[in-house]
Amino acid sequence: xxxxxxxxxxxxxxxxxxxxxxxxxxxxxxxxxxxxxxxxxxxxxxxxxxxxxxxxxxxxxxxxxxxxxxxxxxxxxxxxxxxxxxxxxxxxxxxxxxxxxxxxxxxxxxxxxxxxxxxxxxxxxxxxxxxxxxxxxxxxxxxxxxxxxxxxxxxxxxxxxxxxxxxxxxxxxxxxxxxxxxxxxxxxxxxxxxxxxxxxxxxxxxxxxxxxxxxxxxxxxxxxxxxxxxxxxxxxxxxxxxxxxxxxxxxxxxxxxxxxxxxxxxxxxxxxxxxxxxxxxxxxxxxxxxxxxxxxxxxxxxxxxxxxxxxxxxxxxxxxxxxxxxxxxxxxxxxxxxxxxxxxxxxxxx
Amino acid sequence: xxxxxxxxxxxxxxxxxxxxxxxxxxxxxxxxxxxxxxxxxxxxxxxxxxxxxxxxxxxxxxxxxxxxxxxxxxxxxxxxxxxxxxxxxxxxxxxxxxxxxxxxxxxxxxxxxxxxxxxxxxxxxxxxxxxxxxxxxxxxxxxxxxxxxxxxxxxxxxxxxxxxxxxxxxxxxxxxxxxxxxxxxxxxxxxxxxxxxxxxxxxxxxxxxxxxxxxxxxxxxxxxxxxxxxxxxxxxxxxxxxxxxxxxxxxxxxxxxxxxxxxxxxxxxxxxxxxxxxxxxxxxxxxxxxxxxxxxxxxxxxx
Numbered sequence: 001x002x003x004x005x006x007x008x009x010x011x012x013x014x015x016x017x018x019x020x021x022x023x024x025x026x027x028x029x030x031x032x033x034x035x036x037x038x039x040x041x042x043x044x045x046x047x048x049x050x051x052x053x054x055x056x057x058x059x060x061x062x063x064x065x066x067x068x069x070x071x072x073x074x075x076x077x078x079x080x081x082x083x084x085x086x087x088x089x090x091x092x093x094x095x096x097x098x099x100x101x102x103x104x105x106x107x108x109x110x111x112x113x114x115x116x117x118x119x120x121x122x123x124x125x126x127x128x129x130x131x132x133x134x135x136x137x138x139x140x141x142x143x144x145x146x147x148x149x150x151x152x153x154x155x156x157x158x159x160x161x162x163x164x165x166x167x168x169x170x171x172x173x174x175x176x177x178x179x180x181x182x183x184x185x186x187x188x189x190x191x192x193x194x195x196x197x198x199x200x201x202x203x204x205x206x207x208x209x210x211x212x213x214x215x216x217x218x219x220x221x222x223x224x225x226x227x228x229x230x231x232x233x234x235x236x237x238x239x240x241x242x243x244x245x246x247x248x249x250x251x252x253x254x255x256x257x258x259x260x261x262x263x264x265x266x267x268x269x270x271x272x273x274x275x276x277x278x279x280x281x282x283x284x285x286x287x288x289x290x291x292x293x294x295x296x297x298x299x300x301x302x303x304x305x306x307x308x309x310x311x312x313x314x315x316x317x318x319x320x321x322x323x324x325x326x327x328x329x330x331x332x333x334x335x336x337x338x339x340x341x342x343x344x345x346x347x348x349x350x
Numbered sequence: 351x352x353x354x355x356x357x358x359x360x361x362x363x364x365x366x367x368x369x370x371x372x373x374x375x376x377x378x379x380x381x382x383x384x385x386x387x388x389x390x391x392x393x394x395x396x397x398x399x400x401x402x403x404x405x406x407x408x409x410x411x412x413x414x415x416x417x418x419x420x421x422x423x424x425x426x427x428x429x430x431x432x433x434x435x436x437x438x439x440x441x442x443x444x445x446x447x448x449x450x451x452x453x454x455x456x457x458x459x460x461x462x463x464x465x466x467x468x469x470x471x472x473x474x475x476x477x478x479x480x481x482x483x484x485x486x487x488x489x490x491x492x493x494x495x496x497x498x499x500x501x502x503x504x505x506x507x508x509x510x511x512x513x514x515x516x517x518x519x520x521x522x523x524x525x526x527x528x529x530x531x532x533x534x535x536x537x538x539x540x541x542x543x544x545x546x547x548x549x550x551x552x553x554x555x556x557x558x559x560x561x562x563x564x565x566x567x568x569x570x571x572x573x574x575x576x577x578x579x580x581x582x583x584x585x586x587x588x589x590x591x592x593x594x595x596x597x598x599x600x601x602x603x604x605x606x607x608x609x610x611x612x613x614x615x616x617x618x619x620x621x622x623x624x625x626x627x628x629x630x631x632x633x634x635x636x637x638x639x640x641x642x643x644x645x646x647x648x649x650x651x652x653x
Binding site (some may be wrong): 034037038039071086088104118126140142145147149152153154155158159160166167176233278281282284285288321322323324326327329330331333334337338340341342 | 383387401425430431435436437438440441442444445446448449451452453455456459460573576577578579583617619620621622626630633635646651
């Protein structure tokens with residue numbers, strides 16, 4: 001009998017590039033079991049998932065609409081994770097940004113768009129930073145694990161928002177828990193008539209470039225990546241680890257805040273407690289699939305946006321529950337995680 | 351006033367039950383060195399599997415059993431990723447939560463369709479331990495699962511501190527290298543801990559659907575898993591303190607919902623967010639003195 005054993009060897013470059021593609025194929029094979037359980041043909045289902053949404057202008061634009069918040073949260077997570085700061089709080093920071101924007105959108109009714117929109121963005125960014133500040137300070141001052149604190153802060157802000165929406169911001173006429181409607185000038189302009197695509201997408205694209213340049217081309221980015229690779233090593237190299245992590249944590253929170261601004265000013269025009277479809281958590285999927293690279297994470301966000309749109313098509317056409325999309329996304333995350341580690345192993349004869 | 355207090359205590363026990371199950375589950379994982387953020391999704395999965403099992407078989411206890419097995423599978427998946435492959439525990443745990451939540455939603459729609467009326471079952475009856483007492487009777491009219499949860503605390507404490515198995519679990523969480531050198535398989539022990547933990551988390555979730563509600567709603571777990579993550583820190587990783595933490599949380603929640611009914615104007619959101627804020631404060635005050643398992647969050651790689 002031939003004896004086999006696993007041996008750890010560094011992965012060649014080509015395998016890193018192949019991983020996302022192989023992961024998608026493996027995921028589709030696994031999730032096809034569920035499609036068969038739902039009495040549908042997997043090939044037809046995946047055709048509806050991937051091809052149909054891109055075959056009409058309207059639904060293709062809808063993919064971009066759905067990808068927009070994910071581009072923001074993916075960048076937010078990438079920025080923090082790249083520096084070894086595990087910010088799980090993008091969801092809460094997103095809502096912090098949305099609260100700030102909702103306040104602007106309901107208060108300064110006389111502002112022109114040229115002032116209102118930048119004000120929303122700046123305050124949204126600051127609010128996201130503020131919500132990220134406490135866990136970040138606890139991390140660098142007291143070495144309190146940021147994963148648990150950022151996660152708990154997500155729950156805290158949901159109660160804060162619930163208090164706002166059931167208190168001062170409750171709709172006086174209908175009694176619905178939703179904040180006052182944004183005045184016209186505070187809303188993001190539509191990019192294309194009759195589609196929901198708004199300037200939030202353009203802002204996201206600009207941000208991708210900025211984050212890319214900061215991470216890859218500036219001394220700060222180099223320091224961040226050094227800290228992410230090894231805190232001890234970075235310390236020896238004379239890098240101020242705490243300062244670098246603080247910057248990464250705060251900027252990450254700010255970017256997540258922008259996701260909230262973009263969703264509320266571009267789509268909803270008022271604050272509701274269901275504003276985010278778990279975009280903060282999906283941002284972790286996006287950033288992981290993108291290999292903690294801004295460009296990669298943007299491609300991943302577009303792909304997840306495609307799956308989100310496609311799952312609605314599949315549900316409508318084939319009657320497969322729409323949650324198949326969520327199953328595909330989370331399976332893809334786990335498969336990718338597994339493969340990222342497995343690529344370092346080779347099966348050898350003993 | 352007396353009735354109010356009795357009712358409050360009884361409600362506290364009811365609310366604390368799922369937290370006790372799931373926190374003890376998380377305790378197993380963390381004492382073995384694995385932070386299992388899959389808890390929120392595993393509880394949701396347990397609520398779904400428990401409800402579906404009970405609904406399809408007509409037996410509530412079979413529903414709980416299915417939930418237990420389902421939760422163990424979720425723990426097994428977590429161990430495959432975080433123990434065998436050594437994937438970052440934060441990301442793999444969140445991935446498990448996302449996957450188990452999505453699977454539950456998918457499964458519920460697939461099996462029960464889109465109903466305007468929520469599918470429901472006749473839930474567990476409460477068991478009165480003191481039918482002849484006016485005070486103890488109402489307090490100890492609880493679901494059997496509540497009694498099991500309370501009994502489970504000394505059992506878990508005994509397992510962790512008085513058995514070889516428990517000693518091994520704790521040493522794997524504190525110093526896996528030394529445990530490995532002593533000839534104990536770190537991977538297997540962590541896997542067993544995660545499987546037990548997942549099972550307990552899912553039973554906690556199933557309590558919500560099979561005992562308390564008699565149905566499955568999409569908001570059924572509503573962040574209770576994250577409360578358990580907080581409770582563990584609050585309890586300083588000790589099983590007995592898990593009881594006090596769970597009762598405290600249950601008490602605050604029972605009190606706020608009763609005060610709300612009386613019409614007293616209170617920002618109840620403040621009450622509900624208290625456990626999270628208190629935990630963050632506790633982490634801050636305790637700082638480095640929190641006695642978390644030393645190897646928590648560190649994947650073990652055998653050299």
